Amino acid sequence: MPGETFKEYIDSLSYGSRTDLLFKFLKNAGEEPAEQFVQTLLRELGEVVDTGDLSHLFNLIYEGQLAAYSPPDEETRWKYDDGPFTPLPKPLSEMRVGLLTSSGHYVEGEPHAPPELGEYTQEEGTKHIGEYGRAKPFLSAVPVDLPQEKLGVHQPGYDIRAAQKDRNTVMPIDRMQEMAAEGVIGEFAETAYSFIGLTSQIRLTREDAPQWAERVKSEGWEAAVLVPV
Template sequence: MSLTVVKGLQSEIFVPITPPMVWTPVEKELKDMTVAIATAAGVHQIDQERFNLAGDFTWRKIDDKCPSDKLMVSHGGYDNSDVNKDINCMFPIDRLHELAAEGFIKATAPYHAGFMGGGGNQEKFKHETGPAVAAMLKEENVDAVILTAG
């Protein structure tokens, strides 16, 4: 197999080549925005099904009202011990609530999205998971999304 090369970067493993991002102009000030978090860190509510550590393209809808101590990580690609002690290091939900309380942002979204990056069926992730998360965020009238990696 040949190396995957994209704009000067290369990998010894297959990396799907994706089209460039489509940037949407920012038309509101942060104080007028509803903000969500989407994370590839494997975050989910404790009462939700854990991610398949061998690879998982599914996602979890995380209720904004869920206390941060009722969130956890199941991800096979990194050591979860620190993030499971303080979820905010990968899923800064308490900090986002503080920004809303201060008026720095208008509000937090009613729901956020958690998925497990780095594994699973990429075609299903691209054609099912991504569009489902985007549809939820659009339905919630989210203006901005903070994306954290795992």
């Protein structure tokens, strides 16, 4: 846009006029690191023209995200002096193990977002990001024998393109099935769960997560694999 500054440009990538959930980190990164990122990106692209090697580009994005999402200590909001720990009472090969992710997967045809938000598309969701942050956490039950094509994904907090192509990038249902078949785990619980990680963290911590824990315990889960996006 005429007269637009570089800062306005990178700000627009994070829930602005040019939302891009893979590169929204550039707003967090700040103006100077973002400038360096773009310059390096162009240089690496120039290398790719000759080598075809994309690994440097992947690493550039990873390193950019790592730097942008690593907060200074004083800015870390959720900080605890100690954490929970429960040793396994028996080998995993004798246990019923469940899967829970924050990827926003849901069964096609069923609601995919908290009722108070309506059924926004992924793109619409990025325009109502504040509503997700205040909404009641939303949990979807996913039968683990559900085929990939019956599984949708809605989560305006991250770039869902990989999750849409292959659920196992964030919700490793097929790999868990294999672990059960191999005997690494005793059993894979027949219902996996997924929620929209972009939600009220206070409500999640104080109200919903404890209820979800009781729910999966009642379904016989003895251990769980949690996959945050």
